[in-house]
Amino acid sequence: MRTYAYGYPRLGEGREFKRLIEGYWQGKVSETALRDGMAELEQQRLATYAQFVDAFPMGEMTLYDAMLDTAIMLGVYSIDPNDLNAYFELARGENALPMTKWFNTNYHYLVPHLSRATAFRLHWNKPLQHLQAWRSVSGSPSIGYLIGPYTFVRLSRGYAPEELPYLLEAVAEPYGELLRQVRQAGADYVQIDEPALVLDVPAEHLPALQRVYQSLGEAAPLLLMTYYDSVDVLPLLYELPLAGIGLDLVHGKRNLQHIGRFGFPSDKILVAGIIDGRNVWRSNLGALMEQVENLQSRTGATLWLSNGSPLMHLPVSVAPEEKLDPALKARIAFAKERLQELQQLKRWLLGESDRSDPSNMSDMPPTDHWYSTEVRQRVANLRPSDFEREKPYSERDPLQRARLNLPLFPTTTIGSFPQTPEVRQMRTAYRNGKISAAEYETFIQNEIRRCIQLQEEIGLDVLVHGEFERTDMVEFFAEKMEGIAFTQHGWLLSYGTRVYRPPIIYGDVQRREPMTLKEITFAQSLTQKPVKGMLTGPVTIVAWSFVREDIPVEQVAFQIALALQDEVRDLEEAGIAIIQIDEPAYRERAPLKRADWEPYFRWAAQAFKLAARARPETQLHTHMCYSDFNEVLHFIDWMDADVITIEATRSKGEVIGAFEHYNYARQIGPGVFDVHSPVVPRVESIEAIIERAIRVIPRERFWINPDCGLKTRRWEEVIPALQHMVQAAHNLRARYGGDGVQLR
Ligand code: GLN
Ligand code: ZN
Numbered sequence: 001m002r003t004y005a006y007g008y009p010r011l012g013e014g015r016e017f018k019r020l021i022e023g024y025w026q027g028k029v030s031e032t033a034l035r036d037g038m039a040e041l042e043q044q045r046l047a048t049y050a051q052f053v054d055a056f057p058m059g060e061m062t063l064y065d066a067m068l069d070t071a072i073m074l075g076v077y078s079i080d081p082n083d084l085n086a087y088f089e090l091a092r093g094e095n096a097l098p099m100t101k102w103f104n105t106n107y108h109y110l111v112p113h114l115s116r117a118t119a120f121r122l123h124w125n126k127p128l129q130h131l132q133a134w135r136s137v138s139g140s141p142s143i144g145y146l147i148g149p150y151t152f153v154r155l156s157r158g159y160a161p162e163e164l165p166y167l168l169e170a171v172a173e174p175y176g177e178l179l180r181q182v183r184q185a186g187a188d189y190v191q192i193d194e195p196a197l198v199l200d201v202p203a204e205h206l207p208a209l210q211r212v213y214q215s216l217g218e219a220a221p222l223l224l225m226t227y228y229d230s231v232d233v234l235p236l237l238y239e240l241p242l243a244g245i246g247l248d249l250v251h252g253k254r255n256l257q258h259i260g261r262f263g264f265p266s267d268k269i270l271v272a273g274i275i276d277g278r279n280v281w282r283s284n285l286g287a288l289m290e291q292v293e294n295l296q297s298r299t300g301a302t303l304w305l306s307n308g309s310p311l312m313h314l315p316v317s318v319a320p321e322e323k324l325d326p327a328l329k330a331r332i333a334f335a336k337e338r339l340q341e342l343q344q345l346k347r348w349l350l351g352e353s354d355r356s357d358p359s360n361m362s363d364m365p366p367t368d369h370w371y372s373t374e375v376r377q378r379v380a381n382l383r384p385s386d387f388e389r390e391k392p393y394s395e396r397d398p399l400q401r402a403r404l405n406l407p408l409f410p411t412t413t414i415g416s417f418p419q420t421p422e423v424r425q426m427r428t429a430y431r432n433g434k435i436s437a438a439e440y441e442t443f444i445q446n447e448i449r450r451c452i453q454l455q456e457e458i459g460l461d462v463l464v465h466g467e468f469e470r471t472d473m474v475e476f477f478a479e480k481m482e483g484i485a486f487t488q489h490g491w492l493l494s495y496g497t498r499v500y501r502p503p504i505i506y507g508d509v510q511r512r513e514p515m516t517l518k519e520i521t522f523a524q525s526l527t528q529k530p531v532k533g534m535l536t537g538p539v540t541i542v543a544w545s546f547v548r549e550d551i552p553v554e555q556v557a558f559q560i561a562l563a564l565q566d567e568v569r570d571l572e573e574a575g576i577a578i579i580q581i582d583e584p585a586y587r588e589r590a591p592l593k594r595a596d597w598e599p600y601f602r603w604a605a606q607a608f609k610l611a612a613r614a615r616p617e618t619q620l621h622t623h624m625c626y627s628d629f630n631e632v633l634h635f636i637d638w639m640d641a642d643v644i645t646i647e648a649t650r651s652k653g654e655v656i657g658a659f660e661h662y663n664y665a666r667q668i669g670p671g672v673f674d675v676h677s678p679v680v681p682r683v684e685s686i687e688a689i690i691e692r693a694i695r696v697i698p699r700e701r702f703w704i705n706p707d708c709g710l711k712t713r714r715w716e717e718v719i720p721a722l723q724h725m726v727q728a729a730h731n732l733r734a735r736y737g738g739d740g741v742q743l744r
Contacts (some may be wrong), residue, residue: 001303001349003053003342004271006145006191006225007310009335010061011493012041013317018497021063024084031084038063039133046134052339054346055304057145057191059130064091064110064496067155070147071097071112074174075123092496098157099495103195103228104592105278105313106502106544108495113158114167122174127190128182141188148224149175149216150209151196165208172212179219189243191223192216197237198229198252199592206236217241223271227309228278229592230254235262244269249291250276250308264299273308275341280314280332280504280546283341289348305342311335315490315501327365328485328506332546370483370507379558387609389640391616393666396642400619403577404530408736409690409704409729412462412669414623414645415534415580416470416709417451418718423468444469445522452526454719459726462578463531465523467711473536473582474544475503480515481563483507484545503545505556511563514570521574532621533571533579535564538607543585554603564611572618580621581612586639587624587632597635605638612641619643625708629658637664645669647707649689650676659696668697671707672728673721678713680720686728699736704729 011017020037023029029037042061049056062069063084068091071077079086090097090110097110127144135142149171153164182190201209216222221243230252231237237245245264247255249272264270272295274288296303317336321329333341347353389396430440451466470476478484484503491499516533524531538560547556568579586608591600612620622641629636629646636644648655648670655670672689673681686704694702704725710718 001305001346002055003346004055004304004306005049005053005311005339005342006057006307007060007277007312008045008049008056008339009312009314009316009493010041010045011316011491011499012044013320013489015491015499016041017493018499021497025088034084042134048336048339050140052336052343055140055143057143058134059127059145061130063087066147067109067112067152068097069124069126070152071110071156073122073124073126073178074152074171075121076112076114076118078123081124081126101588102155104588104590105228106492106494106500107312109155112152112156114153114156115158116163116166118167118170120171120174122177122181125178125181127178127187128185131182131185131187142186143223144182144187144190144220146175146178146190146192148192148194148196149212150205151194154196154199162204164205168205168208168212172215175212176215176219179216179222183220187220189221189223191225191246193225193227195225195227197226197231197233198248200594201233206233210236210240213240213242217243223269225271226252227273228252230258232258232593234258238262238265238268242268244271244302244304246271246273246306248273248277248308250274251278252308259295259299264295264301266300268301269304270295270299270301271304271306273306275305275307275338275345277307277309277311277338278313279549280334281549282331282333282337283345285341285345285348288345292345292349305345307338307342311338313492314338315487315492317489320489321487323488325485325506327367327370328504330364331367331506332504334490367507372482372508372510375508375510375559375562378562379555382558382610386613387606389609389613389616389620393640393642396616396619399617400577400642403617404619406461407729408699408733409702410461411704411726411729412460412532412645413455413464413705413722414671414675414707414709415464415467415532415582416711417464417466417468418713418715419468419711420715423447424471427469427471444519448519448523449526452523452531455722456527456529458719458722460722461529463523463527463529464534465519465531467534467709469519472500473584474541475501477515477536477541477564478503478505478545480513481509481511481560483509483559505542505545505547505560507548509556509559509563511566515567517567517570517574520571520576524574524576530577533568533576535567535579535581535611537581537583537586537622538564538611539589539604540583540585542607543589554607557603557607558610561607561610565613568611568614568618572615577617578619578621579612579614580623580645581608581641582623583608583639584623584625586622586636587626587628590632601632601635601638605635605640608639608641612639621645623708629655630661633658633662633664637666641666643667643669643703645671645703645705647671648693649674649707656693656696664697667701667703669703669705670697672704672725673706675706675708675710675713678717680717681724683724683727683731686725687731690728690732 020034024034072081099108100111102109131144153167217240223244224242225246227248249255275283315334318334426443429435447468448465455463484505486503490501494500520533538557541560542557614620619642621643623645625647670693672686
């Protein structure tokens with residue numbers, strides 16, 4: 001029996017990865033210094049593995065993204081991999097590859113563009129390079145690392161779905177070549193990641209998949225790794241010439257059932273992912289001992305004990321967290337502590353150490369202060385009617401129209417306005433105690449005043465306060481809620497060198513006091529036009545946090561929803577007529593397999609509706625920033641929001657197509673310009689987008705707004721863009737007879 005770990009964070013304990021690469025971009029770090037620094041960082045990363053586990057792969061390190069690296073290896077982009085500028089050009093230059101979410105995580109990968117015309121060839125043998133560079137570090141078996149062909153092709157774009165088998169066979173050749181070279185150089189195994197096998201795998205993919213792995217398995221001893229969920233085609237993998245198969249036994253519960261049913265081949269290694277790579281709660285080592293003994297007796301396979309998914313979804317280490325509640329600190333594990341757990345588990349199993357359980361709860365600081373009977377009661381007492389608004393949309397709509405008196409094609413924005421360096425500096429100064437609370441508040445008020453004035457000048461119909469007081473839409477609310485903690489150093493990569501710190505939801509959640517009331521009512525006091533109350537929804541708060549596991553996730557979401565509902569009440573009480581509850585994570589939090597969607601969307605919609613249970617005359621908006629709506633529109637309907645604003649410009653009409661096939665009965669604002677681009681859209685192009693959309697979406701249900709919040713843009717871009725947007729609205733009203741006319 002061995003311990004095995006993979007996916008250990010590349011960021012470094014002091015975020016060295018980010019510092020080095022960004023320093024290089026800014027011209028502050030030389031190319032040599034970057035290479036030396038990265039080599040040292042990799043050495044430390046591998047040394048950490050070596051300290052705790054028996055084996056680990058080499059070649060995981062990347063300067064930006066592993067999917068991009070794979071595309072370069074296969075000759076899709078034939079830049080010289082040693083040419084840093086060419087590399088970063090692909091990663092973040094003007095014509096960079098698009099970016100999208102990596103499975104159901106918050107990591108974003110670069111999406112390669114493939115077509116039938118792509119000439120695949122082995123262009124760069126990255127694992128070979130790494131194995132040669134790092135051989136000296138490891139005394140353990142030498143194991144290369146690769147993203148597998150199925151995952152690579154499936155997560156790329158540019159080709160029609162039926163072309164996938166063709167492309168899969170086409171990439172197999174350079175893959176085979178690469179593997180043979182690695183094998184010849186003396187590698188014992190190659191870890192080949194195929195997380196795409198946990199998605200729904202269409203039957204049409206299987207023959208090509210089998211053929212490809214038949215040949216790759218002969219090129220080198222493969223450890224085919226899957227994670228994030230269970231593999232429904234497991235028996236098929238059993239027949240392939242693989243040295244081992246990695247299964248996530250934490251987030252792929254059905255994997256255990258599959259093993260129970262089909263067994264596990266005794267000539268293969270089972271890389272048993274029993275330690276959680278996605279969440280932070282310490283493992284129950286006693287229970288894991290039993291699970292391992294069980295697996296051993298039931299399968300007869302060679303067992304390698306491992307993490308269930310790459311450790312990169314966890315911060316580096318809990319150790320430097322000095323300010324964390326000791327009760328919480330004692331109960332969580334980040335990547336390094338996961339390696340320690342593997343080591344400890346193995347020692348126990350071999351009888352090498354006594355079984356004083358480090359996760360033994362009785363030795364830990366108590367957690368009574370985490371719980372609130374009141375919050376528990378409130379959730380326990382919820383009845384079906386608490387999740388529904390008093391009146392259906394058809395009755396709310398006329399009440400809201402009468403109250404708001406908006407023109408045809410009302411214009412609005414998604415919430416945030418530019419977060420200038422000044423805004424960020426002031427926030428930091430306030431946090432560091434350099435300016436007083438009163439000074440900070442005055443500063444924020446001035447920003448709000450300027451923002452309202454500007455929106456009035458531009459002529460927008462529904463205004464926002466600008467979100468200057470918020471760094472991050474989840475952090476802002478999480479900090480104001482009981483039961484949610486923040487780390488000081490718990491950074492994760494979200495893409496490239498970009499990092500974020502997820503909160504940890506550990507106890508019962510409730511709001512201490514109103515969270516947004518002050519800023520929103522201040523903004524509303526400055527104008528006759530409606531100002532939207534801005535909240536982040538419960539599903540998004542849950543999706544972007546580490547979540548407690550001692551109660552079902554929907555109960556966590558309901559607790560948060562109730563706290564938000566209190567906020568909605570306060571805003572209504574203060575006369576706010578429109579409230580927007582952002583749920584950008586509503587779609588992305590959905591499970592990977594379609595079969596699991598219904599139950600998820602059921603609680604997700606319920607949580608949203610619980611938060612959004614506003615009076616009938618309050619217009620409830622929600623915002624989501626993505627565009628693959630085809631399969632989820634009816635789940636969005638379940639949210640019962642009066643207005644949804646979504647991202648639409650970058651999807652080139654796909655969104656509108658979705659509405660062609662589904663009769664969405666409420667109001668919708670498919671974004672009319674791309675906030676990710678500094679380009680100021682022209683009036684005519686905005687008009688053209690709207691004209692196309694209103695062929696499908698009825699005019700009286702159409703809102704005009706950007707794709708998303710404007711916080712990453714500069715004022716010089718935002719002002720003309722919004723002026724053009726408002727001008728487009730006027731032109732359309734003139735054309736369709738709606739200017740100044742109140743709609744019924
Ligand atoms: N209201 C938020 C903003 O405007 C929404 C951001 C988001 O959807 N991610 O920034
Ligand atoms: Zn958005």
